[in-house]
Amino acid sequence: MKKIILNTLIFLTLGAYAQDSLYFSSMKNALDSMENVKSLEDFSNITNIFQRIGAAEKDKWLPYYYTGYIYVILGIKQQGADNCDRYLDIAEANIDKAMELAPDESELYALLGFLYQGRIMADPRARGEVYSSKAAQSLNKAIELNENNPRPYYLLGTNLFYTPEAFGGGLAAACPLLSVAKEKYKNFIPADSISPDWGEEYNNQLLEKCMNKD
């Protein structure tokens, strides 16, 4: 017991840790509270926290990443292209900002791909062609930057899952990708507890549908 206390204390005394731990714990708190979000108000509470952290920490991309992520999720849930775009535009601005800070981050390209998929959902007929290649390009770039990142595989898979067969989608095309994603999720260890780590649950749900189909 004593040893643990000692270790902790030594750790505490490390230089710049004070501010970093504040960053870390604030991020962690915000991420934890994301799990019991019920209303739009709860969402704005969390994005506000990320916004404050982002404004105070000039070199951290994660606050913008998560703001973007939340707005992509909100955007996808909206009805009508204009309403979707209202949220996705905010998401895109945040992803852009994050990319300035971390230009070669695989997770950001994955999220951008997710956002483009949201644009397609808002108006599939008008945007399908342009944005599906944009999404695919972004997700492939995410794989190129970190082939162990499961999210681009998961997103490519989900997209095909909901694309009609006539456009090259369907279960047959989607399931192999979702399986790859499952493997990648299994082996994926996030850098720390505030780094992106989402999608596995839904990936498994879709894979189950793949299994049932067979």
Added chain:
Amino acid sequence: MKIFLINIILFLFVTGIEAQSYISGRVTNRKGESLTGANIYIKNTYEGCTAGGEGQFMLETRLTGSQILVVSFIGYINFEEEIALDNSNLRFDIVLKESSNSIDAAVINAGFFEASDRKKSVLLKPLDIVTTASSEGDIYGAVNTLPGTQTVGETGRLFVRGGDSYETKTFMDGMLVRSPYTSGLPDIPVRGRFSPFLFNGMLFSTGGYSAEYGQALSSALILNTNALPEEDVTSISLLSVGCGASHTRRWDNTSLTISSDYVNLTPYFRIINHNLDWVKEPESIGGTAVFRKKVRKEGLIKTFSSLSHSSSSLYYPDYDTNSDDLIKLTDNNFYFNTTYSDMLNDRWMIKGGVACNYDSENINVNNDRINDIARVIQSRISLIDNMSDYFSVKFGGEILSIKYNQLISEYRNNYDIGYLNNISSVFIEAEIKAGNRAAGRIGTRAEHSSLLKEANLAPRLSLAYKISKRGQLSFAWGTFYQSPRDEYLKFDDQLSSEKAVHYILNYQYQFENRTLRVEAYYKSYNKLVKYEDTDTPYTYGYNSINNLGYGYARGIDIFWRDKKTLKNADYWISYSYIDTKRDHEDFPEPATPTFVSDHNLSVVFKYWISKLNNQLSITYKLASGRPYYNPNNAEFLRDRTKAYQNLSINSSYLTQLFGKFTIIHFSVNNLLGFDNIFSYKYSSEPGANDIFEAHPVKPYAKRTFILAIFISIK
């Protein structure tokens, strides 16, 4: 160790009794509405809170000293104020100002329809153009379903608000396209030269357009080409009238697209019933090259070039000699433009470009030959200073050089008539936003013509005011000049520019994917070209030609679009009423020109059948009768044709061929076979009983159809 622990405890203790300040208040907008979700925080710290349901907030902080309080909310400008924290209890009622680029902001929109992939509050998307039945994949065909346009079926050109087709100009990336239509034989409709797939945005102005553009009395069709394509792609198109192929190669910051197409109407005219006496059915071959290069962070170089050759010939009825004329047409066209746009810094933006157009149209009528050659070179540059979210200024200049020659061989005589006109223009325009309720654009354009030896000043104004969350009232006013047409300028350089003044009042109501737009306008024409009625063979000038013509057009355009009410369906209804008269050319008195129908109605309906991956589109058009000249009637242009009706359908089926994404289009024009008459032509000499014999001008076929298959290989 113990000491260390004590220190920690002490530290915690000290912070525990540190000063605690409270900041509370309410966040609202200028209308007094609560801004729930606003972010209230101390700058550069993590301390903050979110405004609740009534916009109220309570921020507790242990920070001391001088700090900056920030309140931010999406769509609003950040509020910042320095505060002193020292056990204080502060109260702030904060009113945030709307940022001018918020979604509900007023948008300048009087007089134009915009199609764009990304911009908000536009009425059309580029894809809408291709999927509109009756357009047959032609940009101009689709624009013709919008209010303010006239149905003039035998030409295929755009006629806007009482203006002749020459009064509408087409611009590509800001550069003039002098010959935007394919070249055509009389009474056979022409099409746009460029594929709608080249463009990702379109602005169709029916009047009152920006000072950035000039030399169009009625209307400007402003097309923006695609930026860098996303990836390599090869596409193949197979049509009932020809075929085409294109290949796009994308590198990191560069792309190149090469395409070519071949059209031959011989098989088509062999199958359908038509009333034309072809010697050689239209045949054309063309190629385009599109180059894109991204430079620096925001800069983009766009280059477009196209080359085409077409030919056709037919016997055209001559009602005087009763022996048909043999008309042969060949056309060679080259168009090139390159533009550059870039951000110089956070504030300044530069746009510039050069364009050239060479068009040689050769018409043989029996043994006579007329060769029209137009060479156009244009260069322009503009700078935009975005001083703030509320104020920006755009200014620039251009030089447009038009050299036109007509070579005529008639019997043994050869003539070469033509002109060279250098038009230099400068413009300046300021855009002002007052909050997000009002927006204005004011500018002026000065033009000088070397040929006409005159300078004109064309002021423009456009205002928008949001009268409610969904409704907006707009007004536009402007003066427009255009050099007279080639057929007059080639003979006479004593003429001056024709002039039009537009007044436009617009009301637009938008809610949940439904749009109602009502626009009333008045347009006056002055200095129109006028001459005395004589037989003027094409080698001589006109009798007492002058600029004393005048006229007016007034009317109302109504547009309703609804993407919401019917599931998987989208429809729009355009209705235009116009009252116009002019006294120009050889008119003996003011009269409504032959291209005008008082009432025009278009109903466009699109339905997506997801089970079949098919989009079905139906267009119905109704236009009241057009005036035509009847020499048997002493009153000038008093006769009217019967009303025009057309029902067209178009089916786009999305599928896969050989594992490649494929679209199969099928369209039928005039499905119900309405018997339409565009106008009448008369023999020049009276027949029996001193009556001139009438010959109706009809579409060349009752129904026309197109089958097209587009395959893209990625």
